[in-house]
Structures are given as C-alpha cells and as structure tokens.
Amino acid sequence: MEQVVILGSGSAGYTAAIYAARANLAPLVVEGPQPGGQLTTTTEVENFPGFPNGVDGFELMHLQRQQAERFGARVVSASAVAADLSGEPLRVTLDNGQTIETRTLIVATGARAKYLGLPSEQALIGHGVSACATCDGAFFRGVPVCVIGGGDTAMEEATFLTRYASEVIIIHRRDKFRASPIMAQRALSNPKIRVLWNSVVEDVHDPTQGKVTGVTVRNVVTGQSQRIEVGGYFCAIGHEPNSGLVRGQLELDANGYIRTQFTRTSRPGVFACGDVQDPVYRQAITAAGSGCMAAIEAVRYLEAHGG
Ligand code: NDP
Numbered sequence: 620m621e622q623v624v625i626l627g628s629g630s631a632g633y634t635a636a637i638y639a640a641r642a643n644l645a646p647l648v649v650e651g652p653q654p655g656g657q658l659t660t661t662t663e664v665e666n667f668p669g670f671p672n673g674v675d676g677f678e679l680m681h682l683q684r685q686q687a688e689r690f691g692a693r694v695v696s697a698s699a700v701a702a703d704l705s706g707e708p709l710r711v712t713l714d715n716g717q718t719i720e721t722r723t724l725i726v727a728t729g730a731r732a733k734y735l736g737l738p739s740e741q742a743l744i745g746h747g748v749s750a751c752a753t754c755d756g757a758f759f760r761g762v763p764v765c766v767i768g769g770g771d772t773a774m775e776e777a778t779f780l781t782r783y784a785s786e787v788i789i790i791h792r793r794d795k796f797r798a799s800p801i802m803a804q805r806a807l808s809n810p811k812i813r814v815l816w817n818s819v820v821e822d823v824h825d826p827t828q829g830k831v832t833g834v835t836v837r838n839v840v841t842g843q844s845q846r847i848e849v850g851g852y853f854c855a856i857g858h859e860p861n862s863g864l865v866r867g868q869l870e871l872d873a874n875g876y877i878r879t880q881f882t883r884t885s886r887p888g889v890f891a892c893g894d895v896q897d898p899v900y901r902q903a904i905t906a907a908g909s910g911c912m913a914a915i916e917a918v919r920y921l922e923a924h925g926g
Pocket of ligand 1 (some may be wrong): 735899
C-alpha cells in the first residue's frame with residue numbers, strides 16, 4: 620500500500636513529490652503521457668524565480684525530478700487510465716495493467732492545449748496543425764506559418780517560430796491582444812511577424828492533400844473572407860484541464876477544473892494541485908506552490924488518520 624501517489628510530473632507534481640518525500644513518505648509519481656508537463660513544450664522559462672537568465676523548460680523539469688528523487692520519490696513511466704476513489708484504499712490503474720492502492724492521492728495532471736475544433740483543423744493535427752512551436756517549429760523552415768490567438772502563448776509561439784518560418788501571421792479575433800505588454804511588444808516589433816486583427820479562421824486547407832496549404836480567414840468587422848497560403852498552423856488559444864480520469868468522482872467546475880479548497884478536493888484523502896484545478900493563474904510557479912500545499916495537506920491527512 621502506498622502512502623502518497625502523485626499523478627503528473629509537471630511543476631505541481633514534482634513539487635508535491637519533493638515535499639512528500641522530505642516527509643519520509645516515499646511518494647510514487649506516475650509520470651503521465653507528457654513527462655515533465657507543459658514546461659517541456661515551452662522554450663525559455665523567464666519567470667521562474669531563481670533563474671535570472673532564464674532556464675530551458677526541459678532543464679527545469681529535469682532538475683525538479685532530480686530534487687524529488689534525491690529525497691526518495693519514485694517515478695514510474697506510465698499513465699493512469701482509471702481511478703476508483705469511492706473507498707479506502709484509493710485505487711489507480713495504470714496503462715501497464717498495474718493497479719496501485721494508496722492512502723492519499725495528489726492529482727497534478729495539468730492541462731492541455733485547446734483547438735478551434737474545425738473538422739479540417741482536427742484532420743490535420745500532426746500534419747501541419749500543431750499546438751507546440753517548440754516541438755514542431757523546425758518542420759517549417761523557410762515557409763510561412765500562422766498562429767491563432769492573442770495571449771502570451773500566441774506571442775511566445777509566434778516569436779519562437781520566426782527562427783524557422785519565412786513569415787509568421789498571427790490571426791486574432793479582436794483588435795487588441797490579451798497578452799502582457801512586454802510579450803506583445805516583442806512580437807509586434809519582430810519584422811517577420813504580421814497580425815491579422817479582428818479575424819477568425821473558417822477553414823484549414825487541405826485535408827485531401829494530407830498537409831496544411833493555407834487557411835481561409837474571415838474579418839469579423841468587414842465580413843470579408845480571404846485565403847492565406849501557409850505551410851503550418853499553430854493553435855494558441857488556451858488550455859483545458861486533464862480531469863477526465865476523476866470526472867464523476869470529484870467535484871468539477873463548469874469548465875472541468877477540479878474544485879479545491881486549499882488543494883483539498885470533494886473527496887477526503889484526494890488533493891489536487893497545478894493547472895488541473897487552476898483556471899486563473901496557470902503559472903509554473905503557482906503550480907509549484909500548490910504542489911507544496913497539496914503535499915502538506917496529504918501529510919496532515921495521514922497524521923490525522925492513523926499516521
Ligand atoms: P489566454 O487565455 O491568456 O489567451 C487565449 C487567447 O486565445 C486569447 O487572446 C483569446 O482571445 C484567444 N481565443 C480563445 N478562444 C478562442 C477561439 N475559440 N477562437 C479564437 N481565439 C480564441 O491563454 P494563453 O495560453 O495565452 O495564456 C494562459 C496563461 O499562461 C496566461 O496567464 C499567460 O499569461 C500565461 N503564459 C505566460 C507565459 C510567459 O510568461 N512566458 C507564456 C505563455 C503563457 P480573446 O483575447 O479575444 O479572449
């Protein structure tokens with residue numbers, strides 16, 4: 620029987636692991652489908668305290684893992700496919716067939732990128748449609764690409780893509796970016812970036828060719844549509860929580876985020892931290908902070924329930 624099982628290996632999961640390990644609970648971290656979490660799909664992390672010159676996302680997660688393992692956390696390369704939170708012990712089934720029993724569970728499964736949902740877009744995911752410039756940007760050397768969205772992610776993706784693409788066209792549905800001024804300015808001052816304001820994507824071409832050849836964009840003010848030739852399409856319109864595993868067992872909000880109170884969920888002994896329960900801040904450092912809180916809550920729960 621495990622004392623603490625942590626689902627997810629992003630900043631929330633590994634920080635929870637560091638704290639639970641230092642409490643001598645030898646937590647088991649189930650890595651999940653994206654080892655290291657969302658930071659491994661970003662480039663330079665510039666806002667994590669302690670790294671005045673920035674730190675590579677992969678490197679930061681590698682360091683967090685090392686730190687957790689140093690104190691006795693164990694990491695299993697698997698994903699949870701089912702959970703039974705109805706009684707004690709809690710049970711988690713992994714994709715390797717193993718079922719783990721545990722006294723406490725920390726859900727740190729994070730969030731994933733959203734897409735517009737157009738059938739043509741969905742058909743071309745992995746064939747020119749992506750939500751991760753760091754992962755796929757290098758495939759678009761010398762060709763124009765578009766980025767959908769007006770937040771920090773869109774600015775970051777667009778700026779990164781200028782390393783490879785001949786031109787980066789940001790398509791944004793309003794006439795003003797949501798992004799922070801510093802990130803927006805960085806993108807707007809880049810000569811390789813052009814913005815189509817007040818514009819929405821109506822169609823992605825061309826699923827019949829099995830690759831992206833362009834997009835049809837409609838200006839929501841004039842109502843006019845135009846076709847733009849691009850070889851890559853990057854969606855950067857936000858994220859949704861990875862809470863499917865616990866749906867029906869834990870209270871979720873209308874958007875699928877796990878409802879928490881100081882990381883406590885609706886089920887005693889089950890805690891949630893990081894982006895799966897945070898629709899507001901969604902930062903690596905807030906995820907780490909809530910991971911710390913979840914571990915402290917799990918330790919207190921175990922102490923209150925027989926040590
Ligand atoms: P945001 O929710 O901040 O922005 C999403 C953007 O996509 C908005 O501009 C929104 O438009 C647009 N959008 C949403 N849905 C649609 C749709 N259906 N069709 C067209 N456009 C759509 O998400 P981000 O991922 O950009 O950022 C999330 C959080 O992460 C933020 O807090 C951000 O600050 C942070 N972040 C920080 C970074 C850093 O500091 N290095 C890097 C990346 C993210 P509209 O504006 O009209 O709502």
